[in-house]
Each structure stands twice: as structure tokens, then as C-alpha cells.
Amino acid sequence: MNDSEKFACTSCGQDWQTWYRVRGGGRLFLLCPECDAVWLPGDDRTGPPKHHLGALFGPQPKFFNAWALIEECPAPPAD
Numbered sequence: 001m002n003d004s005e006k007f008a009c010t011s012c013g014q015d016w017q018t019w020y021r022v023r024g025g026g027r028l029f030l031l032c033p034e035c036d037a038v039w040l041p042g043d044d045r046t047g048p049p050k051h052h053l054g055a056l057f058g059p060q061p062k063f064f065n066a067w068a069l070i071e072e073c074p075a076p077p078a079d
């Protein structure tokens with residue numbers, strides 16, 4: 001991994017798009033830790049985010065904390 005592979009968040013521009021996964025071997029996605037914007041694999045990470053962290057897990061109670069369910073992880077191998 002080198003710095004040229006880093007993409008700034010296209011939504012807020014305040015942080016890097018970072019790989020996270022759902023704990024326990026769940027799906028991977030790119031997350032902006034600043035504004036919770038999400039890009040799923042296959043999404044155009046240079047374009048506006050199509051997803052949001054709070055919506056990844058479907059309808060939830062008001063104080064649901066999606067951060068407790070995810071963890072930072074290495075980038076998946078490029079294919």
C-alpha cells in the first residue's frame with residue numbers, strides 16, 4: 001500500500017476512504033470515518049458515495065451504533 005492508492009472522501013473531503021469489514025468475516029466496504037459515507041466493492045470510489053454506514057444494516061433503533069459491528073481491515077487483493 002502506498003499513498004498514491006489513497007482516495008480522499010468525495011463527499012466531505014475531510015478523510016480517506018478506508019477499508020472496513022463487518023466483524024466476523026462479513027462484507028468489505030470503503031468507509032469515510034469522518035462522514036460515514038460508504039462505497040461498496042464495484043462502486044466508483046472517485047464518484048459520490050451511494051451508501052451510508054447507518055443504512056448498511058437496514059432499519060435500526062435510534063441509538064444503534066454501526067461502528068460496534070465493523071472493524072478496519074486491509075484492502076482486498078485487486079483482481
Ligand SMILES: [Zn+2]
Binds near residue numbers: 036
Ligand atoms: Zn467523508
